[in-house]
Amino acid sequence: MYVAVKGGERAIENAHRLLAHERRGDRDVPELALSQISEQLSLGVDRVMTEGSLYDRELAALAIKQARGDMIEAIFLVRAFRATLPRFGATEPVDTGAMRVRRRISSTFKDIPGGQILGPTFDYTHRLLDPQLADGFSPEVPETGEASTAATPRVTDILGRDGLIEPSPAADADAPVGDLTREPLSFPADRDLRLQNLARADEGFLLALGYSSQRGYGRNHPFAGEIRYGEVEVEFMAEDAGFAVPLGSIELTECQMVNQFKGSATEAPCFTRGYGLAFGQSERKTMSMALVDRSLRARELGEEVIAPGQDEEFVMSHSDNVQATGFVEHLKLPHYVDFQSELGLLRKLRKEFAEANDVPPMREAAE
Amino acid sequence: MNAPAYNFAYLDEQTKRMIRRAILKAIAIPGYQVPFASREMPMPYGWGTGGVQVTAAILGPEDVLKVIDQGSDDTTNAISIRKFFGKTAGVATTTSTADATVIQTRHRIPEAPLHADQVLVYQVPIPEPLRFLEPRETETRRMHALGEYGLMHVKLYEDIARFGHIATSYAYPVKVNARYVMDPSPTPKFDNPKMDNCPALQLFGAGREKRIYAIPPHTSVVSLDFEDHPFTRYRFDAPCALCGAGDSYLDEIVIDDKGGRMFVCSDTDYCESRQAAGHHGSESAAPHKERAHG
Numbered sequence: 001m002y003v004a005v006k007g008g009e010r011a012i013e014n015a016h017r018l019l020a021h022e023r024r025g026d027r028d029v030p031e032l033a034l035s036q037i038s039e040q041l042s043l044g045v046d047r048v049m050t051e052g053s054l055y056d057r058e059l060a061a062l063a064i065k066q067a068r069g070d071m072i073e074a075i076f077l078v079r080a081f082r083a084t085l086p087r088f089g090a091t092e093p094v095d096t097g098a099m100r101v102r103r104r105i106s107s108t109f110k111d112i113p114g115g116q117i118l119g120p121t122f123d124y125t126h127r128l129l130d131p132q133l134a135d136g137f138s139p140e141v142p143e144t145g146e147a148s149t150a151a152t153p154r155v156t157d158i159l160g161r162d163g164l165i166e167p168s169p170a171a172d173a174d175a176p177v178g179d180l181t182r183e184p185l186s187f188p189a190d191r192d193l194r195l196q197n198l199a200r201a202d203e204g205f206l207l208a209l210g211y212s213s214q215r216g217y218g219r220n221h222p223f224a225g226e227i228r229y230g231e232v233e234v235e236f237m238a239e240d241a242g243f244a245v246p247l248g249s250i251e252l253t254e255c256q257m258v259n260q261f262k263g264s265a266t267e268a269p270c271f272t273r274g275y276g277l278a279f280g281q282s283e284r285k286t287m288s289m290a291l292v293d294r295s296l297r298a299r300e301l302g303e304e305v306i307a308p309g310q311d312e313e314f315v316m317s318h319s320d321n322v323q324a325t326g327f328v329e330h331l332k333l334p335h336y337v338d339f340q341s342e343l344g345l346l347r348k349l350r351k352e353f354a355e356a357n358d359v360p361p362m363r364e365a366a367e
Numbered sequence: 368m369n370a371p372a373y374n375f376a377y378l379d380e381q382t383k384r385m386i387r388r389a390i391l392k393a394i395a396i397p398g399y400q401v402p403f404a405s406r407e408m409p410m411p412y413g414w415g416t417g418g419v420q421v422t423a424a425i426l427g428p429e430d431v432l433k434v435i436d437q438g439s440d441d442t443t444n445a446i447s448i449r450k451f452f453g454k455t456a457g458v459a460t461t462t463s464t465a466d467a468t469v470i471q472t473r474h475r476i477p478e479a480p481l482h483a484d485q486v487l488v489y490q491v492p493i494p495e496p497l498r499f500l501e502p503r504e505t506e507t508r509r510m511h512a513l514g515e516y517g518l519m520h521v522k523l524y525e526d527i528a529r530f531g532h533i534a535t536s537y538a539y540p541v542k543v544n545a546r547y548v549m550d551p552s553p554t555p556k557f558d559n560p561k562m563d564n565c566p567a568l569q570l571f572g573a574g575r576e577k578r579i580y581a582i583p584p585h586t587s588v589v590s591l592d593f594e595d596h597p598f599t600r601y602r603f604d605a606p607c608a609l610c611g612a613g614d615s616y617l618d619e620i621v622i623d624d625k626g627g628r629m630f631v632c633s634d635t636d637y638c639e640s641r642q643a644a645g646h647h648g649s650e651s652a653a654p655h656k657e658r659a660h661g
Binding site: 317323 | 373374377378379381402403404405406407408409411412413414416436437438441442443444445446447450473474475492502503504505530531532534536537538553554555556557575577601602603616617618619633
């Protein structure tokens with residue numbers, strides 16, 4: 001006697017209960033505090049804020065904890081919360097030239113006004129596992145010095161003064177700010193929407209695409225003109241007050257790639273730009289983003305579109321890891337109904353094949 | 368911490384208004400895919416976010432909601448979505464097709480005929496019927512605009528040339544209101560005729576792909592075919608083992624590892640109603656008991 005399977009509701013509840021238990025792990029081990037995550041796993045928090053498109057360290061830390069360290073799941077949690085937030089407007093463009101710089105390097109000039117500042121970086125560390133860190137290690141207090149009062153102009157602005165690099169397109173102050181979370185994307189997309197898409201894009205996806213451009217799939221000869229990380233002020237134009245009101249400051253990483261450009265019939269040869277921007281300290285992300293931004297400008301610059309990284313529809317339609325993971329993982333959902341249709345079709349085709357070729361049909365069962 | 372507070376049926380009213388505008392446009396142009404600013408929902412893309420957004424936008428406090436997946440009210444995702452609206456909107460839910468005012472579905476159209484004043488909301492993974500013939504949205508939108516569907520007919524013709532049949536068994540393309548070729552979502556082609564001249568409003572939501580489309584009540588929906596190769600429905604040729612129905616779409620259940628199979632209605636409400644009315648199949652069981660598994 002067969003009884004149709006029921007009881008999914010209880011199964012779901014029990015699965016969630018088990019998940020909560022597994023998330024907590026061994027209860028003899030102290031529970032993680034959100035401050036531990038935001039202080040000691042800060043680059044993970046930065047990534048969740050960037051790809052989750054929400055600057056809130058505490059919520060990002062909560063998401064990482066809730067997601068058991070699964071970054072895409074954490075990003076998803078943040079995005080789903082963000083989607084419900086009211087939109088008051090857009091801030092004034094942040095001035096990264098006025099950034100309080102914690103790290104700033106250029107690979108195109110040996111010295112630059114304001115200097116090269118290494119800051120906290122993995123670069124030049126030897127990747128040897130450090131047993132000291134395993135339990136209770138108190139690092140030395142960092143060296144301090146007098147903060148320089150020198151301005152730190154952006155390297156691309158220095159190049160721009162000589163006209164060696166294309167001018168950065170000036171924003172039209174009255175033009176509405178594109179937002180692909182509020183307006184459905186259509187192609188071809190303007191650069192503001194492309195950059196928004198890339199800023200939210202999966203770091204690994206952009207890394208691979210940027211890497212592919214370096215390996216010859218749509219090569220664009222990049223130099224890391226400048227990477228800077230630090231704090232910038234965010235201001236909001238208050239219509240009632242009639243002036244921009246400071247909202248606070250956020251940490252950003254900005255990467256400006258400087259790329260070769262052969263010139264065209266109407267344009268003299270000059271350097272071109274690729275741009276990357278992310279919350280917190282996210283260098284791999286911003287560098288990859290800048291490479292892909294430059295690749296996606298192929299159409300605008302009259303370059304032949306031959307590689308995946310230059311293909312706007314391909315890149316923008318597949319860059320979002322929340323969309324991608326949802327659709328890949330939806331294969332876990334039942335597909336009995338369509339599978340049954342396919343079974344029916346396949347059986348029919350096999351029967352006809354057997355009849356046409358005069359072979360006995362394959363038995364389905366082992367017996 | 369910024370503690371979240373949520374609106375009736377989860378979405379804020381501004382978002383609902385935006386979705387309703389897209390729905391109205393979709394109804395005005397049957398079968399046309401209307402882009403909309405799909406939101407991130409608290410369930411993953413590909414798990415019904417399009418359908419959930421459409422349902423959230425049309426749901427009122429008086430509505431009675433039914434959610435099915437694979438025809439069944441008891442599959443995990445159907446339960447999850449029904450609970451979501453039970454929690455966020457507090458609406459009445461039902462498993463009865465006849466009693467529901469809004470039915471959200473994945474992969475099936477109920478067996479019981481739908482009536483006016485009902486809305487059937489489909490969850491759609493890939494709304495573009497031409498997608499697997501042409502991956503570019505810019506191209507497919509142009510093809511729809513020009514009514515240029517030759518590529519689809521060539522595909523169906525090639526199937527016939529190769530297999531002797533049209534080798535599409537689900538998500539079988541249809542033409543709506545003699546204008547737009549439309550993807551009915553991955554329902555088995557068995558269900559296609561139910562869409563034609565249906566008295567209920569049919570809405571389709573694709574969250575990840577950000578598209579909404581619609582079939583208004585009493586609209587012609589024709590499955591693509593050729594004069595000499597007319598469209599045919601497929602259903603496994605057996606009565607339901609539980610209720611004996613000879614006209615319903617069947618799930619194939621593997622009952623042992625020796626090739627044993629049985630076939631039962633995929634529409635659980637239809638099957639249970641028939642059993643309650645005294646119909647029996649070869650394997651009829653006692654009234655269904657809650658059995659936890661998985």
